[in-house]
Amino acid sequence: MEKKVFILWLLTISFWGVSPIFEKVALRSVEPFTALFIRTGICFALMIFAFPFLVPDGFSTLTGLSLKDYTFLALSGIVGGFLGMLTYFALLRIESASKIVPLTATYPLVATFLGILFLKESLTLEKILGAILVTSGIVLLFKS
Numbered sequence: 734m735e736k737k738v739f740i741l742w743l744l745t746i747s748f749w750g751v752s753p754i755f756e757k758v759a760l761r762s763v764e765p766f767t768a769l770f771i772r773t774g775i776c777f778a779l780m781i782f783a784f785p786f787l788v789p790d791g792f793s794t795l796t797g798l799s800l801k802d803y804t805f806l807a808l809s810g811i812v813g814g815f816l817g818m819l820t821y822f823a824l825l826r827i828e829s830a831s832k833i834v835p836l837t838a839t840y841p842l843v844a845t846f847l848g849i850l851f852l853k854e855s856l857t858l859e860k861i862l863g864a865i866l867v868t869s870g871i872v873l874l875f876k877s
Contacts, residue, residue, distance in 0.1 A: 753825060753830045753833075753834045754830060756768065756772075756822065756825055756830075757825055757830040760822060760825055760826040761826075765819055765822035765823045765825075765826055766819060766822075768822050769815070769818050769819050769822055772818075773814070773815075773818075817840075821833070821837055824836075824837065832874055832877065835870065835874055836871065836874055836875075839867050839870070839871055841867070842864055842867050842868070845860055845863075845864065
C-alpha cells in the first residue's frame, strides 16, 4: 500500500470512528432531524469555504458537469446524505454506538449486490467470501 493511501486511510477511519461518538452524545438531547440539519449545515459551510482551495478550477468546475452528473450526485445526496443519515441518526439515538456503527457499516453488501445487478460488475470469489464474512459479523452483532 502506498504511503499516501495508508495515511488517507488512517485519517478516514479516524474521522469516521470518532464522528459517531460525537453524534451519540449530541443525540441524547437533540432530535435526529435537528442533528442532521446542524451537521449538514456546518459541513456545507465548510465545503463552500474549502472548495476554491481544494478544486483547482474552483467554482467554474461546476459549469462543466452534465445534467446526468448533477442528477446522480443529487440522488446520492438525497439517498445517502439525507435519508441514510437521518435513519442512521435515528438508530444511533436509540441504540449503542458500538452496535449501530458496525451494523450500518455493512452497506458495502448492498452496494456490491447492486453493482453486480445494475452495473454488471463481476461476481468474484473474493466478493462472495467477503459477503459471507460481513453477514457473519451481522449475525454476531444482532445476537449481542
